[in-house]
Amino acid sequence: MNKIRLATIWLDGCSGCHMSFLDMDERLIELAPYFEVVYSPYVDTKEFPQNVDLTIVEGALSSDHDLEMIKKIRANSKLILALGDCAITGNISAMKNLYGSEAVLQRGYFELADMNEENRYPSTVVPKLLDRVIPLHEAVKVDYFLPGCPTPADAIYEMIHALINGTTIDISKYTRFGK
Amino acid sequence: MIKQKVRVKSFKINDITVTGRSDQTLLEVAKEHNIFIPTLCYLEGLSCVGSCRLCLVEIKGAHELVPACTSKIKEDMEVITTSEKIDSHRKMILSMIFSERSHTCSVCEANGDCELQNKSVELQLDHSLVPYIDSRFAIDASHKNFVHDPNRCILCSRCVRVCSEIEGANAINIAGRGINSQIIHDMDDPWIDSQSCTSCGKCVYVCPTGALYEKEISKEDVITKREIIHNLLKSRAENE
Numbered sequence: 001m002n003k004i005r006l007a008t009i010w011l012d013g014c015s016g017c018h019m020s021f022l023d024m025d026e027r028l029i030e031l032a033p034y035f036e037v038v039y040s041p042y043v044d045t046k047e048f049p050q051n052v053d054l055t056i057v058e059g060a061l062s063s064d065h066d067l068e069m070i071k072k073i074r075a076n077s078k079l080i081l082a083l084g085d086c087a088i089t090g091n092i093s094a095m096k097n098l099y100g101s102e103a104v105l106q107r108g109y110f111e112l113a114d115m116n117e118e119n120r121y122p123s124t125v126v127p128k129l130l131d132r133v134i135p136l137h138e139a140v141k142v143d144y145f146l147p148g149c150p151t152p153a154d155a156i157y158e159m160i161h162a163l164i165n166g167t168t169i170d171i172s173k174y175t176r177f178g179k
Numbered sequence: 180m181i182k183q184k185v186r187v188k189s190f191k192i193n194d195i196t197v198t199g200r201s202d203q204t205l206l207e208v209a210k211e212h213n214i215f216i217p218t219l220c221y222l223e224g225l226s227c228v229g230s231c232r233l234c235l236v237e238i239k240g241a242h243e244l245v246p247a248c249t250s251k252i253k254e255d256m257e258v259i260t261t262s263e264k265i266d267s268h269r270k271m272i273l274s275m276i277f278s279e280r281s282h283t284c285s286v287c288e289a290n291g292d293c294e295l296q297n298k299s300v301e302l303q304l305d306h307s308l309v310p311y312i313d314s315r316f317a318i319d320a321s322h323k324n325f326v327h328d329p330n331r332c333i334l335c336s337r338c339v340r341v342c343s344e345i346e347g348a349n350a351i352n353i354a355g356r357g358i359n360s361q362i363i364h365d366m367d368d369p370w371i372d373s374q375s376c377t378s379c380g381k382c383v384y385v386c387p388t389g390a391l392y393e394k395e396i397s398k399e400d401v402i403t404k405r406e407i408i409h410n411l412l413k414s415r416a417e418n419e
Contacts, residue, residue: 088306091283097313098281098330138310145305149285172300178284178291 004164005053007039007077011066012093012133013059015041016150017084021056023153031157034164052077054163060086060093061134065127074140081144081159082136084151085177091149094133101129148175155179190256199252206234206247209260216260217269219276219298220335221248222385224412225344230336232272233298236260244268266302273298274308279358281313281330282388288326289389292398295333316361321371325383325393329361332390338362338382345412350376362390384408 010018018041022028038052039045048069055077061067073080085091096104105121136142146159155174162169189198192205192214199208204227209216220231229246236247239257244265247258259265276295284290298304316329334353339362342351350373354363364373383391384405393401 082306085285089277089283090311091285094311094313095281095283095286097311098315132313134310135306137306142306147305170303171305172303176300177282177296178287178293 001034003036004034005038005049005051006035007048007052007055007073008037008042009039009048009055009057009059009069009073010041011057011059011069011087012062013084013086014092015058017058017086017148018042020148020150020153021083021156024157025153027153027157031160031164048072048076050076054079054081056081056083057087057136058083060090061130061136061139062093063127063129067130067139070136070140079143079163080136080140081146081163082142083146083156085147085149087136088145088147089177090133090135094135097132101131105129146171146175147177148179149177151175152179188252188254190252190254190258192258193260194257201252203252204248205236205245205250205252205258208252209247209258214260216247217298217301218248219294219333219387220337222337222341222409222412224409224416225337225340225385228336228340230334231276233269235265235268235272237262237265269302270304271308273302273304276333277304278307278309278311279314280332281311281315287331287389288392289331292401293389294387312358314358319364319370320394321369322376322378323371323394324378325370325380325391327362327364327370328390328392330390331388332362333388334360334362335387336362337385337387338391341381341385341408341412345415346377346379346381348375348377348379351382380404381408385412 008018037043038049055073057073057080061070082088086093109116109121146155148155152175155171158169158174159171186201187198188201189196192209192212197208197212206216206221216234216236219233221227221234227248229249232246234247235244237244237259282295284296319327336353339351339353343349350364351362353360354367355361364370364376370376380393383393385408
């Protein structure tokens with residue numbers, strides 16, 4: 001049996017959905033034989049690989065780096081699963097849209113800063129913020145959506161189980177926005 | 180006022196023959212026959228305004244879908260309550276409601292107890308079909324007991340109707356146009372300064388989302404208070 005090449009990543013999220021993934025507990029052992037984890041915060045790969053079967057993406061798109069990554073993920077993955085409310089609605093990450101990225105930088109690097117000797121925002125090394133935070137599907141085609149904040153472990157398990165077996169599930173039995 | 184004669188009319192919903200009184204709406208007749216039509220702005224005991232459009236149904240021969248809550252029945256009409264076209268329209272409408280304001284469930288007072296959230300489950304909407312607008316409105320927390328957060332308002336007008344039709348205070352209205360509309364108290368005064376508001380809280384307990392909520396109250400008390408108001412509405416409707 002060919003193992004499913006799995007990648008997971010978190011973009012602008014809190015890692016809560018990845019925690020939820022680990023909360024599948026002993027069911028991870030049941031799922032492990034089906035997968036080869038080729039890229040993830042759980043493993044130590046630096047570059048996003050080619051020929052990925054399924055990429056699970058947590059978090060919204062907030063920076064030019066997020067945008068670049070999601071395009072690369074789309075190009076290199078057969079399927080994308082948007083995991084959690086941030087990836088699907090923007091959620092907490094997108095709350096700053098109500099004020100704009102400029103206001104957030106102003107607050108973080110000037111108003112609340114104890115020291116900012118150069119008196120400017122960082123412009124190198126750290127990625128540049130987009131004007132507005134967007135959910136994944138506003139930038140690329142997304143194949144599956146699994147909402148929740150964080151998505152419950154049961155929902156992740158049932159979804160992955162269905163994907164392995166090629167069956168369909170009603171995700172609303174396991175999760176919803178904000179769950 | 181001359182009372183119109185009420186007649187019995189028969190027609191078809193989803194190919195099932197049903198009967199109703201000529202003064203009934205499509206939604207009422209469907210409910211009596213246990214035919215389910217999704218609703219959101221509708222609340223038993225209040226007038227129907229058709230503001231959310233989720234109860235859209237198809238009438239054979241008509242060009243456009245019509246809201247079941249405001250459509251009167253007609254003899255021999257043929258109504259369809261569910262089809263691919265209707266379902267996709269409902270999903271689009273729900274997406275527009277979600278994207279119009281900032282419905283961030285995870286930080287909302289009503290999370291887990293929200294009719295809008297429940298609709299996403301019911302209609303199996305797992306993501307918005309349209310981009311989010313990200314508009315921002317000022318929150319009015321001036322009232323000693325209640326908060327109005329227009330960022331979570333879906334403009335269903337239940338609060339406006341309950342205040343006018345049940346409490347009789349007419350303290351709430353809708354100001355502005357289109358997606359910039361918002362509910363106001365009196366002449367757009369802070370809630371605490373409203374002369375006509377009786378602080379009865381009926382508006383809060385008919386709000387389907389977290390746009391109107393009570394300060395410092397347990398979830399159990401919210402459920403009890405909501406039941407009291409909903410029962411009051413139902414008994415009024417039955418006595419009419």
